[in-house]
Amino acid sequence: MAQLGMHTWNELCSQPQAWSDALSVLHQRFAELRQHKALTHASHIIWSGCGSPYYLAVAMSRLQQQRSDIPVTVLPASEIWNNPAASIPRTGTPTLVLLSRSGSTTEVLKAAAQFRTCSPHGCIITVSCYADRPLAQLGDINIVLPSGQEQSIAQTRAFSVLHVGALAVLWALIGSDLHELDGIPAVGAAVIAKYQQHCVAIGANPAYDQFFFLGSGYRYGLACEDSLKMKEMSLTVSEPFHHMEFRHGPQSMVNPKTLVVGVGSRLTNPQEEAVLKDMRTLGGHTLSIGPNESSDMQWDATLPEECNGLIALPLLQSIAYSRATSRGLDPDNPHNLNAVVVL
Amino acid sequence: MAQLGMHTWNELCSQPQAWSDALSVLHQRFAELRQHKALTHASHIIWSGCGSPYYLAVAMSRLQQQRSDIPVTVLPASEIWNNPAASIPRTGTPTLVLLSRSGSTTEVLKAAAQFRTCSPHGCIITVSCYADRPLAQLGDINIVLPSGQEQSIAQTRAFSVLHVGALAVLWALIGSDLHELDGIPAVGAAVIAKYQQHCVAIGANPAYDQFFFLGSGYRYGLACEDSLKMKEMSLTVSEPFHHMEFRHGPQSMVNPKTLVVGVGSRLTNPQEEAVLKDMRTLGGHTLSIGPNESSDMQWDATLPEECNGLIALPLLQSIAYSRATSRGLDPDNPHNLNAVVVL
Known part of the structure; x- marks a missing residue:
């Protein structure tokens, strides 16, 4: 019998290397992130996702509160498409940050579409792991971190790689040096x-x-x-x-x-x-x-x-x-x- | 042997009457609430409490998102006093709404004190159940709803009475008619x-x-x-x-x-x-x-x-x-x- 949970174990143990690979991608994208109106002109930032990436959004929203004066909201993607009036600011230039391992989760795609309809002047940033999936085409900026890809159903490596990506978005927002994360x-x-x-x-x-x-x-x-x-x-x-x-x-x-x-x-x-x-x-x-x-x-x-x-x-x-x-x-x-x- | 949980059962069953009594108090206070700068000039509203009232704050923050454009934050009281820099907006005139059954919970009192220090131009609204407890002296407006008082340790009546009180705060914020809640x-x-x-x-x-x-x-x-x-x-x-x-x-x-x-x-x-x-x-x-x-x-x-x-x-x-x-x-x-x- 094969070892129980071999994919999960391998992905779990490979995380430091996956974080290193993600940081390489993020250093290449960081200047673009810092200069994009999605961050320089955001009047409000909404962090969102489903399941594990939603929990990452919860974490990141609190970090943003800690480091920035821009109003912040965190919601599961379902709350955005089910009730956009209660989720998307009616004024200003909000930015929606969508986090997803697969880039295919229906509710995340529906949240992106709903946001586009309700906030024509807003921006979307996506952070995901597969360049060829729908979400990676839907943002004003699309950060793709392939080192988070995994065979497992329960996220381990993907979650932590998305975490590194989300930290880079925050670091760009607050104007900090991404090299602070190199360790x-x-x-x-x-x-x-x-x-x-x-x-x-x-x-x-x-x-x-x-x-x-x-x-x-x-x-x-x-x-x-x-x-x-x-x-x-x-x-x-x-x-x-x-x-x-x-x-x-x-x-x-x-x-x-x-x-x-x-x-x-x-x-x-x-x-x-x-x-x-x-x-x-x-x-x-x-x-x-x-x-x-x-x-x-x-x-x-x-x-x-x-x-x-x-x-x-x-x-x-x-x-x-x-x-x-x-x-x-x-x-x-x-x-x-x-x-x-x-x- | 006395009936198990007699206090809890009585308090649980008495809730409609307690809501009615709370609405009587709230109708008396509603004009004051509507006109107070804590609501008319709030640049940001933070809902907070500990335990059950914190969950009420979670609920109310979402209702506020649904009905108002004012930025909203929800946090357990501990997060405010432990990390005010990450909790209290540095600019504007924020309002902190503190919910508490007892009005004596240490962390809620500490959150109020921390907010006063960090936001000298901000306001505090308290909603609690005992006029003679410390919290009921600490707000710019203090709503006291005695019909929520209870013998039980696990909150039942107190929670729902605080809920009615919090709805009145929201109704004042959005300029709706409190009589909508009379049913x-x-x-x-x-x-x-x-x-x-x-x-x-x-x-x-x-x-x-x-x-x-x-x-x-x-x-x-x-x-x-x-x-x-x-x-x-x-x-x-x-x-x-x-x-x-x-x-x-x-x-x-x-x-x-x-x-x-x-x-x-x-x-x-x-x-x-x-x-x-x-x-x-x-x-x-x-x-x-x-x-x-x-x-x-x-x-x-x-x-x-x-x-x-x-x-x-x-x-x-x-x-x-x-x-x-x-x-x-x-x-x-x-x-x-x-x-x-x-x-």
Whole structure:
């Protein structure tokens, strides 16, 4: 029998190289991005996608709030085409950023069409992985990152490559130097080398039966993605929350079979550690990942703060992968799912 | 032995009267709200709270997008005080709307203080239930709705009363007539009379072991609250999603023990029905609630569309209550929780 989830495992492990390849493309496109009216004249930016790329949009919208004064909205693509009046600003020159692995997802294509109808002076930026798919023709700027292509149904490499692409869009918007991101692949590779086996052991530990993923700030969007990976690959009960929100109700679910995973930030580390400590007091287990010395899985805080959730992704994907295979499930063939939702 | 969850049950059933009492207060305050610079001069509105009121903020931010051109942000209170630079607009005259049952939650008070420091020209509107608690002194306008007060730890009546209050803030912002909401209590009472026993039976049905709550538009925020009720009262696996997002990964979890609950809207009913049908095809069970003839639990579409998630709340709270008591849990005393999170 072939190894369970071989495609997923290979794609998962190849991410640092894929990020490096994406950065090469992005350096070539960066001057164009910075000078395009889609960013220089945007009165409002809407981040959107479906599924995993929607969670990336959630993350990026928060990063934009952190770094820019331009009003920001984040919505699943379905909300845009189902209810454009509630989604697309009626005034100004809004820019819609559409994120998609396949570039073929019906709802993303419908959102693009709806935006064109409702906002004739607005712009669209697309970030996807296949040059020959419809979405890559629909934007005023189309960023294509082929190193994110993958065989798997559950996104791993595609999601993180789209993340690198979205960061470049943000870096262009705020006028920062894209070379600030050049260290991502090396840090990512080092962190995988150091901690992936530990993550495989955590995933295979039958003592856990429910997982919560906590992330403050932009990391909340990534916590949503981490949680989705646990569902898709391993059919495990999992849910994301903002760190501090977890005390306001959801902690009712904590018991000795719970693992609460916190993806930390330097800015808010003491508060995040306090939440995890409280969950241990309630009988749960915790795992902290991030650029803080107190984290269980830690790396040097040399990258921009906005990259640390990205660095954590392969580790958390490895937990989901390992939990799936240890339960005899095939991460390459998730229950009930297809690679692209076509309506 | 006293009836399990007596306070919760009484508060849950008393909601239409509490809404009526809240509307009386709101009619008295409405002219002041409409004329206050917090709404007439708001360059940006931030909706915030913790726990259940945060989910209300999520819902209200989407309603604002639907009805107003003013830029909108929604954040848990913790994100504001932990990272004000990423949360509070640096320019203009933003208004922060803080929602809280107790008016004592530390993080909400800290968010108010942080906002005052960062935005000296901004305004704060508070909506809470106790006149003598700190929050009710901190706003430029303080709306106090005592009919939302409750003994229970898990919010039921307080949440829906705050919802009525938040709708009044929105109605003042968009210049609509508050009398449009006067029909809410009567429709709510009729719907409870017609369907509550059916909901009690659903909650007591041991065939279900995981619940998903779907809501498009503003109903997504309410789906989050419905899901939290299942956790807090009955320690049940439950999670909220936008209707169309559920296909993009989360449907992997659907199996014959799953109940997928959709709170519907008139605008997007065919798409929502299609998602529920797909979930039945995958072996799950579904329940649709809303103002559509095709809904399993249906009411006349006489209220503004923006009220239909509110009308559904007591029904979904009844499912959570019934599931708790049928499992021998006391909804008045949720696992691991206190009424107010004080740091």
